[in-house]
Amino acid sequence: MTHDTVIRTDDLEVTYTGKREVTALNGVSVDFSENKLTAIIGPSGCGKSTLLKSLNRLHEIQPNAEITGEVYLEDDPVYETDEPLPEIRRRVGYVPQKPTPLPVSIYNNVAYGPKIHGDYSREELDDIVETQLRKVNLWSEVEDRLDSPGAELSTGQIQRLCLARSLAAEPDVLLCDEVTSALDPISAEQVEETLADLKEEYTIVMVTHSMEQAKRLADDVIFLYLGDVIETNDARTFFENPQNERTQEFVEGHAAVEYDDGDDTAPDSTADAPPAE
Numbered sequence: 001m002t003h004d005t006v007i008r009t010d011d012l013e014v015t016y017t018g019k020r021e022v023t024a025l026n027g028v029s030v031d032f033s034e035n036k037l038t039a040i041i042g043p044s045g046c047g048k049s050t051l052l053k054s055l056n057r058l059h060e061i062q063p064n065a066e067i068t069g070e071v072y073l074e075d076d077p078v079y080e081t082d083e084p085l086p087e088i089r090r091r092v093g094y095v096p097q098k099p100t101p102l103p104v105s106i107y108n109n110v111a112y113g114p115k116i117h118g119d120y121s122r123e124e125l126d127d128i129v130e131t132q133l134r135k136v137n138l139w140s141e142v143e144d145r146l147d148s149p150g151a152e153l154s155t156g157q158i159q160r161l162c163l164a165r166s167l168a169a170e171p172d173v174l175l176c177d178e179v180t181s182a183l184d185p186i187s188a189e190q191v192e193e194t195l196a197d198l199k200e201e202y203t204i205v206m207v208t209h210s211m212e213q214a215k216r217l218a219d220d221v222i223f224l225y226l227g228d229v230i231e232t233n234d235a236r237t238f239f240e241n242p243q244n245e246r247t248q249e250f251v252e253g254h255a256a257v258e259y260d261d262g263d264d265t266a267p268d269s270t271a272d273a274p275p276a277e
């Protein structure tokens with residue numbers, strides 16, 4: 001484990017049992033570094049979602065999933081542990097592709113977790129809500145209607161609200177599962193800008209089908225193919241000088257734009273369509 005690794009997998013193997021047994025991850029050992037955004041990419045069915053959801057045991061929702069190996073959060077095992085599952089999932093938050101607000105106000109969508117788990121005064125809760133909504137660039141859009149239902153926001157605003165809700169739980173790691181793919185281009189751009197800000201402060205693991213998005217946002221990249229890690233590298237090396245022939249083919253097959261290392265992280269929403277696999 002490198003000094004700044006926050007979460008890592010050790011020989012993680014996930015098999016889905018049933019009529020057709022599928023080994024979705026084939027002994028995967030990867031590190032995720034502190035305050036970096038790591039993109040998991042690869043062709044459809046290569047195991048991206050399985051790897052992401054294994055990090056906080058979400059894949060266990062699938063009753064036919066079997067796992068061997070281990071995930072370590074800091075140095076704490078995530079599987080062989082007495083730590084309650086809700087606490088693991090608080091430490092490793094998950095933001096899904098299709099955001100679902102709680103059926104309560106905008107304010108309570110963010111305050112919900114802190115209200116349940118903490119003993120905060122109204123003033124402290126106000127502060128938490130404002131801080132988290134500012135972090136996801138939503139505060140100015142909702143400050144005058146915090147008591148309105150969260151469901152009344154646009155899909156892009158709801159995605160940022162869900163991000164704020166996850167952040168209010170003070171996670172160590174944030175898992176983002178194709179969080180812009182269900183959004184219109186402008187909303188996708190806003191969420192992407194938010195992720196670009198958040199990665200300064202949070203360890204983020206992101207599954208994306210968009211090579212352009214990975215180029216714009218990722219510090220590190222993991223390339224999966226049929227359940228194996230083919231290459232893991234910093235994003236610049238990965239996209240400019242891939243070390244593996246298969247990575248090279250995959251990157252070239254999706255290369256629509258040059259890798260841009262400039263300061264401008266603003267996404268090109270027109271290039272965000274998932275590549276044909």
Ligand SMILES: Nc1ncnc2c1ncn2[C@@H]1O[C@H](COP(=O)(O)OP(=O)(O)OP(=O)(O)O)[C@@H](O)[C@H]1O
Nearest residue numbers: 016022024043044045046047048049050051062064
């Ligand atoms: N519940 C399940 N039962 C059986 N097989 C499954 C299950 N969930 C996933 N799989 C299989 O495991 C493999 C990896 O799936 P996974 O969803 O992790 O891939 P992915 O890279 O995220 O795919 P995509 O890009 O299409 O979302 C695939 O072959 C998939 O069909």
